[in-house]
């Protein structure tokens with residue numbers, strides 16, 4: 001990537017000194033958003049929401065890594081928040097990651113998963129390379145999270161709705177996912 005002097009990534013990091021470590025020289029910071037321009041909007045939205053949650057809580061937050069992996073956003077963080085604020089921030093990051101999975105990383109238009117060789121990417125038709133990965137309609141934009149509660153494996157399935165930037169619950173059983 002060329003390094004224009006006023007890249008949006010620099011502006012984002014400098015606009016949120018409470019969430020990022022300072023921009024250095026070369027102009028990168030720990031937690032620097034290492035993603036394409038198409039994900040700018042969803043990251044800006046996530047940062048505004050995280051700031052509000054952290055400020056209301058009074059705890060601490062720092063982004064440690066923001067990158068693309070397997071065609072979706074990964075947002076890693078550290079800090080100390082109350083359990084409630086921690087859950088809020090988790091939800092904000094889940095929304096951003098889910099949005100990245102249906103947003104072209106180049107231009108920000110609606111996109112879908114494409115594959116070119118071993119390279120996976122979320123792209124609109126204009127910026128796609130390789131071929132669109134076929135996803136069963138019932139699994140489209142479905143995000144599955146597992147956690148262990150006591151001895152039990154609890155599965156939470158949610159469908160991300162791009163128009164409203166929100167999740168709706170999906171019955172795991174309807175997708176053939178069994179809980180134990």
Ligand SMILES: [Zn+2]
Nearest residue numbers: 104107124127
């Ligand atoms: Zn595009």
